Amino acid sequence: xxRRKKKGREPDPDEQQSLAPLEAHxxxxxxxxxxxxxxxxxxxxxxxxxxxxxxxxxxxxAAGAQTxxxxxxxxxxxxxxxxxxxxxxxxxxxxxxxxxxxxTAVQFVALQQCKHLARQAGLQDSPHWQSAVPFVSGAVAGxxxxxxxxxxxxxxxTLAAQGEPPVYASMTEAARGIVRSNGVRGLYRGxxxxxxxxxxxxxxxxxxxxxxxxxxxxxxAQLDPAHAGDPPSSMQAFVCGMAAGMLAKLGTHPLDVxxxxxxxxxxxxxxxxxxxxxxxxxxxxxxxxxxxAMKEGMPGLFKGAMPSILKAxxxxxxxxxxxxxxxxxxxxxxxxxxAAPDSGSSNARxxxxx
Numbered sequence: 001x002x003r004r005k006k007k008g009r010e011p012d013p014d015e016q017q018s019l020a021p022l023e024a025h026x027x028x029x030x031x032x033x034x035x036x037x038x039x040x041x042x043x044x045x046x047x048x049x050x051x052x053x054x055x056x057x058x059x060x061x062a063a064g065a066q067t068x069x070x071x072x073x074x075x076x077x078x079x080x081x082x083x084x085x086x087x088x089x090x091x092x093x094x095x096x097x098x099x100x101x102x103x104t105a106v107q108f109v110a111l112q113q114c115k116h117l118a119r120q121a122g123l124q125d126s127p128h129w130q131s132a133v134p135f136v137s138g139a140v141a142g143x144x145x146x147x148x149x150x151x152x153x154x155x156x157x158t159l160a161a162q163g164e165p166p167v168y169a170s171m172t173e174a175a176r177g178i179v180r181s182n183g184v185r186g187l188y189r190g191x192x193x194x195x196x197x198x199x200x201x202x203x204x205x206x207x208x209x210x211x212x213x214x215x216x217x218x219x220x221a222q223l224d225p226a227h228a229g230d231p232p233s234s235m236q237a238f239v240c241g242m243a244a245g246m247l248a249k250l251g252t253h254p255l256d257v258x259x260x261x262x263x264x265x266x267x268x269x270x271x272x273x274x275x276x277x278x279x280x281x282x283x284x285x286x287x288x289x290x291x292x293a294m295k296e297g298m299p300g301l302f303k304g305a306m307p308s309i310l311k312a313x314x315x316x317x318x319x320x321x322x323x324x325x326x327x328x329x330x331x332x333x334x335x336x337x338x339a340a341p342d343s344g345s346s347n348a349r350x351x352x353x354x
Contacts, residue, residue: 028330029112030105036322037104040315041096046089047311048096050076052160054304055260058275060296061303069273073306084164092160095171099152107145108323111137111206135207142202143195150194151175151187157263163273181266190262193285197255204248205316212240238321245316249309254301256308258288 041048053076054061059068070076080088114137115124123129146153158174159166168174178186216236221228249256265282282288292300 026109026112028327030109032323032326032330033108034101034105035326036319037100038097039322040104040318041100042093043318044311044315045093045096046077047307049080049089049091049160050307051304051311052092052157052260053080053163053273054307055257056161056264056277057273057303058277058296060299067274088164091162092156092158095152095155095159095174098171099149099156102152103145103149104319106148107141107202110144111141114140131211134210135203138206139199139203141206142198145202146195146198147191150191153194154178154187154189154263157260158267161260161264162267162269165270167267167269189265190259190282193255193259193262196285197252197259200255201248201252204251205244208244208247209240209316209320212243213237216240232324234321234324237324238317241320242313242317246309246313248316249312250305253305253308254289257292257301257303258285261288261292 050073054070054073057068057070061068061071070079077089084091115133118124118129118133118137124133155171155174155178158178159168159171162168168177175187182189213232213236216239217228217232261277262282265277266279267276269276281291289301296303
């Protein structure tokens, strides 16, 4: 009598063998991504605080502005250190790390899985889809990572924006205060705008990273054919990641400004930092963008752009370089020697993810 597959049955040994490499590589990817994100977050912490302070300031950012607390990136840096000490530059670090670790882990795993599925479907070998796969995979990975870690993003922004005296003394107190005022959904305020912002950002970041790497490989093969098959160096990952991060952030910065306004709406920070963002001012994305353009001018949509770009470039560079380092280290030390699910591709053997 032939065996019939039963719903919920245990996979047979052959199936388990075929799934093991995929699961093992996903675990390595998550671990390497989490470590890379943690390193990058700490390195660029001060630039993140500067960016947020400038983005949530409603008054114009210009030298000589009478009502603005921050009039330039340099002045903001000096002012924060003077008023809050060096530790003020790392405000929101704890929720920032709690955001970054799951965010980066989920992002890299989702990206790897999307590319694996695309390869199985034959899309990466299709001339019509080949160049689009990295961009689409990046967008999906960014959306998945955002939804998995969003409350920490909101808490990080809240703590980094509040200044002195602080509205909330800790991440826990901030979470309780937000839930008390707006319910649990308050921890997800601005999620829709964030997903709308992160999808093109992640698509550009990962898509451009792949494009730059491929160009780098072609140029290296032409200049030094003897080493054309060598794996990409950490310096290559650093340079390509920096260029991709900088361009991706510049292209999506206005949406990031709008997102920050959603996240700090109703925050009762000291009036010395200027006007507060009222909850009724952030009902829709269209309303927020229109109000910024009308009241603050087009430059308002690019508030904090300089520290944002200065942060995005090294953050992406450190993330990709650290991911490359940790992935190689973890792979070498993986006692099971699990093969990557993309091992059918020669390019995948050279570069674990991209």
